[in-house]
Amino acid sequence: MKIKPTSLLACVVSGLLVLTAVLSYNNFTRQWKDDLIIPSKHVTTVKWLSDYLPWLKGTRGDSRVFIIDSGVPGGTFGLLGGTHPDEQAGWMAAIILVEKLQLKSGKMVIIPHANNSAMTHSFPQEATPQFIHIPTDDGAVRVFRGGSRGTNPVDYWPDPEVFSHYQTGQKLSGEEVRNLNRNYPGRPDGQFTERVAHAIFKVLIDEGVDINLDLHEAWPEYPFVNAVGADQRASDIASLAALDLRMEGVEIGVEAVPKKFRGLSYRELSEYSNAMGLLAETPNASQGRIRGITDETLVIKGQDEFYVTATQLGRTFAKFDEHGWPLSKRVARHIALINALARTYTETYPEKPIEFENMPTYDELVDTPVGHFLNSPAAVAGN
């Protein structure tokens, strides 16, 4: 059957497209609304990225910056979650700290949704859940957006065929133009994602961040997983923290910054600011190519029989068994790493301490659903 481009066909196709757009508008724009984050009383200031780069004001790229200042002089720890929003343990760990963390000394600067625009849509063909529902202890349900790996095309489109990193000319796949973690250090007048990257870079400069950790997750079949990447200046701290964690029974590798790969947070932010750069990865089956059914259950429970088989075939770098890698375990690893890094940083630079109080241990976190560590909307008024 040959289709001829008649006026009638054009009208029918156009009509169908308009109807589809109208019917699906609400479904897709639901993700544009910011997630509820209920900061603890220890959060001293809530700023926005637009406070550091005014151009972002009113855009989907604007995002909250939570500052917890102990009032006791010390070092400043920067924490990025949601660089890739489909790596849920990253932003979940950051949100838990915003809602629970207490500091004895030093300062913490947390951006749970580093690429907020990427929180507002799902990546085509990935079928990832649009929302994640987490019950809290009192039975309330906190709803978080699932998000995507890159900036929403509504904010930047089309991608070039080949993306060239502005500062170095490194060439990457075109869609990486919307990947925050390929755009550092960014530019104040660059394309959308470069501007977000620049705003984060400004946060690090203006808030005097000494050590910065970018929380990620990776496919179980990806070689850089269950590991912390560190720039040259942070390698000692990272190695000590990894040793600490191994003593607690948490196996974690330490990786150096890839020499030829540019635009990464832990490389560029470290090179262009005073902050030591680090990046952490936990295994997330809901991202991998081998995964089975893609839904909220996979994100939260992290169990996948296909990955069990893949491990048996030697195809994964993160070992998978029937228990999988639940969200609680992945968040536990991130928070345990943050704790260990702060501890080793304080030991290495005692004149700039960063000390936490009442931080849950790895064992407590790993055995408890993440909802336990979140504030209930009913218990706390407003955001």
Next chain:
Amino acid sequence: MTEFAHDAQMYHTAQIVLAGMTVCCLALWIVGRALFKVNIPLALNLFISAAVGAVVGGFGIPWRHLIEGPMYYIYINLVIFTALIMLQVMKENGQMEAIAWDILVCFRQRPFFLFMLLMLMVYFPGMVTGVGAAAVLSTGVIVAVILRAVGLPPLETGAMLAVWSTFGAAAPPVNLPALIISGGLNMPFDGFTQILLVLAVPPGLFAFWYLGYKYFKVITPEEINRILPVPQRAFLLQPYLPILTILVIFLAISFFPRQMPDLVSPLVFMIGALVAFASGRRINFFMASSRAMGGRLFGVVAVFFVVGSVVQVMTLTGVKGYLVISIFTLAAVSPVLLYLMMGFGIPLLGGTITHLGVSAVLAVPFAFALLTSNTIVIVSCLAMFCMMSQIIPPSALGGYTSQDVVGLPSYTPILKRCTVPALVAIGWTIVVMIFAKQFAEIFVPY
């Protein structure tokens, strides 16, 4: 919504969905043939089959996924449309014929150079768009006229166009599967140029030797003037202005990324179309644009969109993972099977979900399985396997368009003539893959 088990039950769910999709696809095809004596358009067939597969698997009608998946292909479809508008304008305003006339006059007695030039003409649109069908529908049309003029039968002409356009789409600078796979591996798309040429050019040379060389006959100037009108032009390069314009813009974007804003391909092609419109014989621009988008191209674009729906439903339901784990299981039996699965499994699946779909579904996991070798070479080889999908039915984007251009009633004879060049390309790619480290030492800059 049902909560699905993520244990061994997933195998059954995936099998049910896959069976549902396959049965529906075949049933629609049979019903179309039996009741209406037509092939139901592939895009429509795949779209319905994807939805039916999800329903029988217990996922309901996955509206969001059916709509969201195609969004991935909006841009590439725009590239195809705009490139073809430019080339259609060039065709209708006589510039294409002028270029063909020049080539025939200059090279009518030198078959090697003639074929090389024709090969470059077919390669070029694929090189800049990453889609073989774009080459067939643009420069392919005029190359077909030249090939027929120098003695090639329609069958060989169609086969030549199909394989050249397929290999051309694999050549640098834009190789879409390589971009997708390298993106999946979190690696830069850098250092691919030479190795992609090593993979894409030799099979093209083989194809012209195998399919075309023996038929070549020297054509007289009188015969040329009978086939093609003598070009009317104000100056020598007039017919070449649109191509030179886009070439200059693309080169400026590539070599001066800081000074030259990336105008993105659709805009560059539209500039080329306007230059063509202004520099050739007067034609109706809008009617030419309309004709560019009609016919087979409309179906090609529709298939691209629907592949997005199919891949997303396959991902949702676990079919994608099931296919990957099945291949890994088979490959575990022997490394030979691994290479065979890549060389044949990728093109065959790509025949259904296109070269872009199969890049995301199968090629990325294969790349992970071979990370111990040189990654740039491995990604390039996998991209080449993906490209071969363009001649494999039911999608056969490059193949069907070639059939249209030469006007044969069936694609099957063309596919048969493509078999040897395709096998040579696959064999060559496997050789490069096995000796990836050695090839990398010579053809990968780092």
